[in-house]
Amino acid sequence: MRGRRKLGRGVAVVGAGMSKFGMFSDKDSKYLFAEAFNEMLSTVDKGIDPKDIDALYLGNFTNDFFVHQGHWGPIISDLLGLTPKPATRTEGACASSALAFREGVFAIASGFYDVVLVGGVEDMSKRNTEEVTQGLAMAASPYEVKVGFTFPGVFGAIATAYFAKYGASREHLMNVTIKSHNNARLNPKAQFNVSIRDIMNQRIEKAKNKGEPIPAWRDEKEFLSDTRANPVVAWPMHLYDCCPISDGASCVLLVTEELARDFSDNPLYVVGIGQGSGKGLHAKEDLTYFEATRYAAQEAYELSGLKPEDVQIAEVHDCFSIAEIIHLEDLGFFKPGEGHKAVAEGLTRLDGSKPINTSGGLKCKGHPVGATGTGQLIEIWKQLRGEAGERQVPIKDLRIGAAQSLGGTGGTCTLTILERR
Amino acid sequence: MRGRRKLGRGVAVVGAGMSKFGMFSDKDSKYLFAEAFNEMLSTVDKGIDPKDIDALYLGNFTNDFFVHQGHWGPIISDLLGLTPKPATRTEGACASSALAFREGVFAIASGFYDVVLVGGVEDMSKRNTEEVTQGLAMAASPYEVKVGFTFPGVFGAIATAYFAKYGASREHLMNVTIKSHNNARLNPKAQFNVSIRDIMNQRIEKAKNKGEPIPAWRDEKEFLSDTRANPVVAWPMHLYDCCPISDGASCVLLVTEELARDFSDNPLYVVGIGQGSGKGLHAKEDLTYFEATRYAAQEAYELSGLKPEDVQIAEVHDCFSIAEIIHLEDLGFFKPGEGHKAVAEGLTRLDGSKPINTSGGLKCKGHPVGATGTGQLIEIWKQLRGEAGERQVPIKDLRIGAAQSLGGTGGTCTLTILERR
Numbered sequence: 061m062r063g064r065r066k067l068g069r070g071v072a073v074v075g076a077g078m079s080k081f082g083m084f085s086d087k088d089s090k091y092l093f094a095e096a097f098n099e100m101l102s103t104v105d106k107g108i109d110p111k112d113i114d115a116l117y118l119g120n121f122t123n124d125f126f127v128h129q130g131h132w133g134p135i136i137s138d139l140l141g142l143t144p145k146p147a148t149r150t151e152g153a154c155a156s157s158a159l160a161f162r163e164g165v166f167a168i169a170s171g172f173y174d175v176v177l178v179g180g181v182e183d184m185s186k187r188n189t190e191e192v193t194q195g196l197a198m199a200a201s202p203y204e205v206k207v208g209f210t211f212p213g214v215f216g217a218i219a220t221a222y223f224a225k226y227g228a229s230r231e232h233l234m235n236v237t238i239k240s241h242n243n244a245r246l247n248p249k250a251q252f253n254v255s256i257r258d259i260m261n262q263r264i265e266k267a268k269n270k271g272e273p274i275p276a277w278r279d280e281k282e283f284l285s286d287t288r289a290n291p292v293v294a295w296p297m298h299l300y301d302c303c304p305i306s307d308g309a310s311c312v313l314l315v316t317e318e319l320a321r322d323f324s325d326n327p328l329y330v331v332g333i334g335q336g337s338g339k340g341l342h343a344k345e346d347l348t349y350f351e352a353t354r355y356a357a358q359e360a361y362e363l364s365g366l367k368p369e370d371v372q373i374a375e376v377h378d379c380f381s382i383a384e385i386i387h388l389e390d391l392g393f394f395k396p397g398e399g400h401k402a403v404a405e406g407l408t409r410l411d412g413s414k415p416i417n418t419s420g421g422l423k424c425k426g427h428p429v430g431a432t433g434t435g436q437l438i439e440i441w442k443q444l445r446g447e448a449g450e451r452q453v454p455i456k457d458l459r460i461g462a463a464q465s466l467g468g469t470g471g472t473c474t475l476t477i478l479e480r481r
Numbered sequence: 482m483r484g485r486r487k488l489g490r491g492v493a494v495v496g497a498g499m500s501k502f503g504m505f506s507d508k509d510s511k512y513l514f515a516e517a518f519n520e521m522l523s524t525v526d527k528g529i530d531p532k533d534i535d536a537l538y539l540g541n542f543t544n545d546f547f548v549h550q551g552h553w554g555p556i557i558s559d560l561l562g563l564t565p566k567p568a569t570r571t572e573g574a575c576a577s578s579a580l581a582f583r584e585g586v587f588a589i590a591s592g593f594y595d596v597v598l599v600g601g602v603e604d605m606s607k608r609n610t611e612e613v614t615q616g617l618a619m620a621a622s623p624y625e626v627k628v629g630f631t632f633p634g635v636f637g638a639i640a641t642a643y644f645a646k647y648g649a650s651r652e653h654l655m656n657v658t659i660k661s662h663n664n665a666r667l668n669p670k671a672q673f674n675v676s677i678r679d680i681m682n683q684r685i686e687k688a689k690n691k692g693e694p695i696p697a698w699r700d701e702k703e704f705l706s707d708t709r710a711n712p713v714v715a716w717p718m719h720l721y722d723c724c725p726i727s728d729g730a731s732c733v734l735l736v737t738e739e740l741a742r743d744f745s746d747n748p749l750y751v752v753g754i755g756q757g758s759g760k761g762l763h764a765k766e767d768l769t770y771f772e773a774t775r776y777a778a779q780e781a782y783e784l785s786g787l788k789p790e791d792v793q794i795a796e797v798h799d800c801f802s803i804a805e806i807i808h809l810e811d812l813g814f815f816k817p818g819e820g821h822k823a824v825a826e827g828l829t830r831l832d833g834s835k836p837i838n839t840s841g842g843l844k845c846k847g848h849p850v851g852a853t854g855t856g857q858l859i860e861i862w863k864q865l866r867g868e869a870g871e872r873q874v875p876i877k878d879l880r881i882g883a884a885q886s887l888g889g890t891g892g893t894c895t896l897t898i899l900e901r902r
Contacts (some may be wrong), residue, residue: 115756124543131892142758169593172487333593335569336564354565468555
């Protein structure tokens with residue numbers, strides 16, 4: 061690239077919707093996407109006729125593997141009555157719909173389309189755990205899988221490296237988990253909308269009712285330290301460090317900037333987009349950061365003219381608790397090695413100076429892989445518009461929020477920055 | 482879309498390369514893509530430093546199913562030394578790399594990038610035929626698969642409908658096959674670079690040498706009519722109506738129009754891009770055309786200001802012989818019901834007035850699904866630059882060529898029009 065990043069036309073978000081995330085034996089991808097689409101329609105303040113949608117971009121990781129059906133672009137296009145308008149699937153593992161969003165931005169910024177629907181869907185829970193683990197492992201580098209790594213192992217190795225380099229410990233990871241659950245408790249769409257304290261108290265209550273020995277947990281950290289309550293998956297990743305298997309869909313409606321007010325009283329503007337690619341663990345000299353995230357952040361900051369400190373809230377890709385800490389550093393919110401301290405100090409809490417994953421994050425909101433990228437942006441949409449209900453952050457003049465996605469072991473990373481004007 | 486299609490910045494093709502297409506037990510996706518990339522580098526007249534590439538778009542249908550590895554964007558980015566630059570996979574079944582091309586165009590036209598590599602790869606031959614058939618069937622509509630359709634059956638049904646509506650016959654399909662093989666005979670990269678007449682004569686020679694009864698075929702049509710030589714797959718689709726299973730890769734280099742002459746003495750300009758989505762057979766009232774192709778064509782003609790008669794040569798998606806005939810009509814080259822007659826009259830031959838699939842088409846060049854879209858554009862690149870060797874079409878002032886891709890049962894269709902200036 062010769063010269064500074066720019067876009068030919070501005071792009072705005074004028075609608076956003078998601079299905080509930082969770083494990084649904086009775087809902088397929090079409091059902092889930094319809095749920096997301098219908099909610100999206102209801103959020104377009106001045107209404108949208110689906111016939112005005114010029115194109116669809118759909119993120120999906122691997123429904124062909126998970127539900128034995130591929131080529132989802134036209135299936136969803138047909139579902140929504142959009143045919144013969146174009147429908148393109150994007151895939152970047154867990155960042156798949158973040159890529160759909162970006163392509164929608166390019167399609168509008170190029171001048172070709174005015175109104176583009178972007179979203180994602182994943183239907184993972186119909187397979188057994190072994191098959192889902194196999195499917196997800198295909199997002200990792202081929203070298204990682206060959207030596208027996210699946211994702212908890214990969215992020216376990218990353219956490220171990222982080223601990224060694226910066227003197228962090230499992231307690232720092234627990235801070236992330238506790239915060240995520242506290243936020244998700246206030247998010248009715250979350251897969252686990254319950255706090256760790258509530259889970260702990262429910263267990264104590266249950267033991268009492270059954271006449272079993274009453275666990276001696278005095279607080280959340282004692283609960284999370286008890287391997288009977290929170291077993292090891294791949295040390296130091298315990299059960300509550302890992303996001304769940306989820307089904308779900310999400311979508312947002314993009315329009316060219318000059319049409320934004322035709323659709324919305326309170327549109328958000330896409331001020332930063334960035335994306336990077338990364339090597340697998342085998343080729344990394346340092347496991348404690350993702351070069352792809354740093355590159356994505358650089359692109360997005362360059363386009364927006366903003367600095368990390370200008371971003372007031374963010375959703376980051378906490379597939380594992382350690383990932384959230386590393387992203388905070390890679391995005392420049394905190395210095396390398398300082399992320400775990402910032403979380404410990406409460407800075408990333410709902411009432412902190414830099415609220416992170418107010419939705420509950422992947423850990424608690426759920427992680428239907430292909431739906432996560434645009435799912436994160438829906439939280440930013442709600443917060444910036446002041447529509448986040450009980451979990452609305454108390455920041456005055458909240459204007460700038462960001463969402464960061466990570467695919468695989470940092471193979472694909474994105475950063476999107478939205479602004480309310 | 483309100484108003485006429487336009488792009489903010491022009492985009493040019495300045496390099497194009499492909500691997501040999503075929504079945505290679507010893508070449509994986511990385512090997513194949515490297516082969517394509519290296520050839521592409523050699524075609525950039527003034528040279529390109531790979532470090533100048535801003536982003537990669539990669540079409541792949543389903544390597545996760547075929548070779549049990551997904552998330553190919555960063556794998557190929559790493560292979561080419563492009564990390565941490567962004568790498569995005571697009572999927573639209575057999576049109577996957579046509580979508581990569583289109584997203585590359587948008588990324589440049591948007592103003593965000595100047596130099597983008599787009600391509601595709603597929604590695605299909607490592608699985609057995611049953612698995613590949615299952616994998617490919619996932620590109621069809623879910624309703625088609627549920628009632629037992631795989632692709633030869635789908636296109637058999639389409640051919641039957643076409644025959645019934647327009648009075649065509651298997652002989653018309655044979656004309657397509659014979660022409661494709663005649664062209665592929667002149668294409669050293671083709672999987673089957675041999676004419677039907679050569680195959681026929683080889684079989685006769687073999688029978689003679691073995692002292693077996695000598696087949697009485699007097700010409701190609703008698704050979705193709707003999708079900709021992711050309712067995713039925715799904716009537717009226719016989720073996721020689723169907724494209725093969727292939728491994729391969731292809732890529733082209735896109736740059737913003739103003740930089741075109743910095744890279745190439747003879748760049749091609751992207752004047753038309755179009756894409757559409759379509760319903761499955763279950764929802765079609767008429768099987769003899771693809772609404773998605775017609776929509777894609779309309780978009781591409783609208784952007785280019787060109788009419789079908791302005792397109793001098795084209796590569797069309799002949800996954801099955803009948804598909805080539807239908808595309809000729811959907812693209813407006815010939816009226817509905819007239820495509821089979823045009824082929825019979827020789828108009829689509831190398832020396833005809835509208836040469837089609839001069840490469841040999843998917844039928845003979847091969848069809849490594851994800852590599853096909855940009856693979857088609859490579860033939861247009863060669864022809865428009867006068868570099869097609871023995872198969873160079875004898876059209877004076879050859880300037881405008883097009884490539885059309887079809888994914889699934891018309892679920893995704895694209896049309897790209899390139900111009901030499």
